[in-house]
Amino acid sequence: MSEITTPQIRRWRADLLDAGVGEPTVAKAYQVLRAIMNTAVDDGVIQRNPCRIKGAGAAKTAERPFLEVAEVFQLAEAVPVRFRVFILLAAFTGLRFGELAALQRRDVDLERRTVSVRRALAETRKDGLLIKAPKSAAGVRTVAFPASLKAELASHLDKHAESSRTGLVFTGARGGQLRRNNFRRIWLRAVEEAGLGDVHFHDLRHTGNTLAATGGATTRELMQRMGHSSVRAALIYQHLVNGRDHAIAAHVDEQIKKVRPTEPSGEGPEEASGT
Template sequence: MANAKGNRRRFGSVRQLRSGRWQIRYPDPRTGLMRPGERTYDTKTDATVALTLIEADITRGDWTDPDAGNVNFGEYADNWLRDRELAARTRERYEGVIRLHLKPGLGAGTLVAITPAKVRSWRTDLLEAGVGAPTVAKAYRVLRAVLHTAVDDGLIPRNPCRIKGAADDKSPERPILTLAEVYAVADAIQPRYRALVLLAAFSSLRFGELAALTRRDLDLERQIVRVRRAQVELATGQLPVKDPKSAAGVRPVALPSAIVKDMETHLRWFGESESSGRLFVGPKGGKLRRSNFHHIWSKALADAGVLPVRFHDLRHTGNTMAADTGASTRELMHRMGHSTMDAALRYQHMRGERDRLIADAMDAEIKKAQGNGRKRLPKQDPPAASGA
């Protein structure tokens, strides 16, 4: 019960309760009805300051209904994901992050219960549980995005994700292969995948981009491969081919002349015959699958005596070689397909001539390595049949 002594103000009211603490009341800006404050205060001054701040928030249009955040976080995160327009693979990744890393620690509580302290504790728990730092950084980015939408929806007043640097993906630097190692793996792998290894290393294409290539994308006369689309491997087993995320992903990439003979041999014996046919297929004509190819790649590394690396590290190797030729940042971003649409438009003016010079410089390095005691390229005879 309230003390009979109340204090009426121009905006709201402050009164002392029998407990000795102070309570505020103010008009709900949506209904005009008086509502009590969410907490009580030790002194009349504290209560008056709190009421003044609420009045200022309402005047600025920044007031948020404290009850609005009483929404289950797990349900809100699911709805957030459902309402996003995302590529299928991206949607799968986000769903996995929410299911594996957000819901276990935060899903049972409400939005308003997620404080900066709670976010710090959640992140620390993940790291102490042995979740890798890059994965934790990705989970933090998704959490921040979900809660940013909650702010936009007027459910919470401020995003509690405020840990400096927590969203930075501090992945360890990936290894690169030497030219000798690239060719050692290319020699050791099943013949139908030799060109795949060389093209990955010297064009910097991603696995999905390589899997989506067709014959008409490869112009050996001009020594160019055109990246138009990319294959995505979903958890359902589906292999859709999609447009790249940005205009920068659609690009011509110049090839070193040293791998042209390998590409010609590949087209003769392994590529599908139609112009629209896929450049790389499995022994039974199936599409390349990253999950299946992993075993072939691992065996080739072992047979070649090369330390275990990811197939994606061939792309890193090619990027490093291109950088070593003196290519500019813009030229590298074009070759790698890294940029926003706007950035890609700015880079278009240099796409042809300088990219050719980059490939020529890479070609010189390949020939130098081949001249240092390495065996010549194989004859263009039909490669020996191989299992798998």
């Protein structure tokens, strides 16, 4: 290990990039090598870590787009009606796919206009569909939703959600758990119909984060609303209640009203078979 030099590592990295290996993959490989060399320094095997290439461990990724409010409604109108509110909540609360798919009736408070995230749906090749706790304590949170969604969410609960208190809010067209792969087909059709190009479902979350930021949310409020872990662990367990979180939702509500001047009826295209 003592024979490995910084120029050698620089050539190794350059050769990988020249060979067409993706920059994120090269950056991760460099991070692993740097960690190995740091351990070697700690153990006294080498005196200095040769991984000294500035910025080599950081991959540049293209910034994902965020949607205009009108575009969100275009998508919501392009999916089967049972998934309409799924799209709207994703965009206007910033909840992740797995968090929405795991929502139960008891997690929705129409009077307070909040949804509580207590669990998430995950899918692995080994175990299939699993309902488990969010990845971090910050992921357990309560998020306010815009008043404009209240009527549509109430209608959805009446028509499409499972009936018990612990029943799922969102299910597939056949009543089963919502699978990401099956929903992807519906999503791609909706994106094509709306003419939005390369838009991912996760971009709805980015949209919600952007709307909240433009509403004046502080960094701490954004981290709590979006379920991000904070470097200050004490802030993880602080949830916004009846204050700025509702102000953020109210700002989003004003953006909705600009393109939806009257209260939506909750009607949408005919349901499609699939999930």
